[in-house]
Amino acid sequence: MRGAGLSAHVRSSNVTVCREMSVTGETMADDGILEPWGSGLARINRATGERLAVVGAAMQLRDLPCPACGSGSFHPLVVRNDFPIVRCDSCGSLYARPRPLEEQLASLYERFPQLSNGREGQANDDPQDGRWEAEYRLRRLLEFVKAGRLLDVGCGRGDFLTVAQRHFEVQGVDLVPRLRPEARTHHVFRGRLEDAGYPNAYFDVVTAVEVFEHMFDPRRTIREIHRVLKSRGILLFQTGDADSLRARLNLRTWTYLQPPVHLNVFSRKALEQLAAAAGFLPLTSWSFGRAPRKIPLLANLWHADALRPVLDILASRRVIGAMHVWRSEI
Numbered sequence: 102m103r104g105a106g107l108s109a110h111v112r113s114s115n116v117t118v119c120r121e122m123s124v125t126g127e128t129m130a131d132d133g134i135l136e137p138w139g140s141g142l143a144r145i146n147r148a149t150g151e152r153l154a155v156v157g158a159a160m161q162l163r164d165l166p167c168p169a170c171g172s173g174s175f176h177p178l179v180v181r182n183d184f185p186i187v188r189c190d191s192c193g194s195l196y197a198r199p200r201p202l203e204e205q206l207a208s209l210y211e212r213f214p215q216l217s218n219g220r221e222g223q224a225n226d227d228p229q230d231g232r233w234e235a236e237y238r239l240r241r242l243l244e245f246v247k248a249g250r251l252l253d254v255g256c257g258r259g260d261f262l263t264v265a266q267r268h269f270e271v272q273g274v275d276l277v278p279r280l281r282p283e284a285r286t287h288h289v290f291r292g293r294l295e296d297a298g299y300p301n302a303y304f305d306v307v308t309a310v311e312v313f314e315h316m317f318d319p320r321r322t323i324r325e326i327h328r329v330l331k332s333r334g335i336l337l338f339q340t341g342d343a344d345s346l347r348a349r350l351n352l353r354t355w356t357y358l359q360p361p362v363h364l365n366v367f368s369r370k371a372l373e374q375l376a377a378a379a380g381f382l383p384l385t386s387w388s389f390g391r392a393p394r395k396i397p398l399l400a401n402l403w404h405a406d407a408l409r410p411v412l413d414i415l416a417s418r419r420v421i422g423a424m425h426v427w428r429s430e431i
């Protein structure tokens with residue numbers, strides 16, 4: 102079956118369509134990222150019921166092929182936030198089809214910057230988590246590279262820039278930076294990486310944590326990362342995993358699928374193809390560092406170094422999502 106069930110949304114392939122986002126009620130998130138509100142979406146603080154942001158009621162959408170591999174063949178799976186989520190028949194990635202135009206996404210984040218971070222503004226948002234995750238990420242990165250020029254793509258509140266500056270000369274890029282006071286002295290480009298104009302082979306390290314799932318054209322962004330990295334430079338990234346146990350168990354309740362914020366969830370096969378096509382060699386995969394401190398049992402498990410090897414094995418076996426390290430080979 103190819104594309105069945107989408108005709109209500111898309112009149113023909115490869116054309117821009119406009120429609121009201123009449124939300125169907127399929128939105129739900131344990132941490133309440135997006136919920137229906139009026140004719141659009143609202144981000145709700147589930148603890149207080151406070152409405153934090155309302156997403157625009159109408160978005161221009163385009164029917165585009167797989168953002169991971171370019172294949173046009175797919176199976177519809179679920180509808181989330183009124184966006185059909187499909188699985189690519191070629192690489193197994195999950196993606197929203199149709200998807201908002203790139204300028205629509207930019208204006209979404211411009212208007213509602215807190216949407217770019219799943220926990221920001223939520224009851225379980227704790228600044229300590231951001232710092233702990235940044236320290237964990239730095240510790241793992243230092244296993245591969247000890248110094249040099251580092252670029253954090255999607256630097257958000259700047260937690261990683263702040264800890265990484267102890268070892269690296271740091272810069273950031275973000276569509277809508279929301280730097281904490283202690284991070285405001287860092288050099289951060291506001292906009293897309295592709296528009297920052299960094300020189301060729303300029304950085305020793307690029308990090309992109311929880312970024313590719315948001316991107317309109319992640320393949321283009323990975324090519325740009327490769328361009329600005331030195332030969333044998335390191336790319337560290339973390340993103341959702343279409344092969345994880347959680348994704349395989351029940352997509353209907355997997356809160357990571359949050360279009361139009363999270364649009365792409367790559368399979369491991371897609372990541373291997375992406376690495377080869379862009380000139381990277383995958384070096385290793387580790388478990389995530391992410392666990393809200395305000396969920397004690399989960400946080401204790403995730404933060405316990407003794408359990409880290411077990412978590413890493415689970416990540417490498419595709420049970421849980423992974424943080425990946427690739428090296429530029431060209």
Ligand SMILES: [Zn+2]
Nearest residue numbers: 167170189192
């Ligand atoms: Zn694909």
